Amino acid sequence: MTTSTEAPAARPTSAAQAADLPQIADPRKVAPRDARAMSTIFFDRLQILEEGTHEYQYARNTLIEMNLSLVHFAAKRFRNRGSGEMEDIVQVGTIGLIKAIDRFELSREVEFTSFAIPYIVGEIKRFFRDTTWAVHVPRRLQELRVTLARTKEELVGRLDRNPTVAELAQYLDLAEEEVIEGLIASNGYTAGSLDMPIGSEQSSADTVTYGDVTGGDDPGMELFENLHALAPLLEGLASRDREIVAMRFGQEMTQSQIGVQLGISQMHVSRLLARILIKLRESMLAP
Structure with missing residues (x-):
């Protein structure tokens, strides 16, 4: 007893699947009414074409260009917002159109126009919300x-x-x-x-x-910047020099009082202070 098996029918290639797609020279010139009817054909083929192929890109790009009238229709609502050029609004609306095309399914039994408009308007509103x-x-x-x-x-x-x-x-x-x-x-x-x-x-x-x-310049800003730059210079002083600066300018002690505290003459304190201040000034002004 012999049995015969029939070879399974070859699966049509993406090129064959797209062969019956209308070849449209300029999809932007398709009237909106015709675009609605033709979009159904293109969406039907888009679902079976292999993503990334030339035929898939042709179907997807044609859908985008055929339905740009939806973007211009939605953009008219935002002409008087006072922010953004119409070209920017259309560009942002086109992003919403592309998202709608990529997410639309014929099984929804909803007109693509009704499905796409909320995506387009939502993208434009998001643009105004985030940028204006x-x-x-x-x-x-x-x-x-x-x-x-x-x-x-x-x-x-x-x-x-x-x-x-x-x-x-x-x-x-x-x-x-x-x-x-x-x-x-x-x-x-x-x-x-x-x-x-x-x-x-x-x-x-x-x-x-x-x-x-x-407004105006904050008079304390320059002082803050100077003190900020001075702090590491003070840290670099010898401990006695740092103590003299602290007593003179922190505790506001006189040179005589500092001399008594350190057991040196007022003249000696004056010479020390002059040397310390010259060193700090030169460090502050150094490039």
């Missing part, structure tokens, strides 16, 4: 700022005035201290320039900027 604050604050406070802004707008409409901290806290079910912390953190969202003129009625010759009246 003038001062870095914790993410918790960044999110609280947005909540407070919306709540204030709503309560202004109800009360016909700005709400108090207590009213904001009661509405949001938060402690007043937390609301105050959020309001203070909001000041870090934008920063004004120190070159901005104060007032609007001054002539250009008399213009005074915030930099002219705000």
Whole structure:
């Protein structure tokens, strides 16, 4: 008795699997309606193509370029944010589109458009959250700022005035201290320039900027730096020289008192102090 076995059908190669994919010269010119229909075909092939092959890259890149209109659609919502160029927003939104393409599965039975938009918008919002604050604050406070802004707008409409901290806290079910912390953190969202003129009625010759009246050099900074540089030099002195400096400048003793303490004349103390100070000064000024 003989048996015959049939050879298993050869598994199609990735090239054969991609052979029936439409060859699109410029995917960016595909109309959005056509892109939705063609995306289904490309996603279907993408699931069976071998990652890293030329055919896989063609399918993936075509999906990205065909659906760039979704990025531009989402980016329009952020045109008036006042931060960042539209090119940067589109670039960041494209990262969200790529993430959506890499995570989308046809088995979800969801339109790719509905799946991708939250990814794109989320990436753009993350960009604004992480890059547009003038001062870095914790993410918790960044999110609280947005909540407070919306709540204030709503309560202004109800009360016909700005709400108090207590009213904001009661509405949001938060402690007043937390609301105050959020309001203070909001000041870090934008920063004004120190070159901005104060007032609007001054002539250009008399213009005074915030930099002219705000801040200044700390008078104690130079003293701190000098003392910091002097410390190791004092450590390098002989023990008696270090004791004389401590008595004269630490305990504010007179030269006569130091002489009595050390059993030497006031003149001798004066000569010793002069020698010590010259040595320290030369060491301080040495390059």
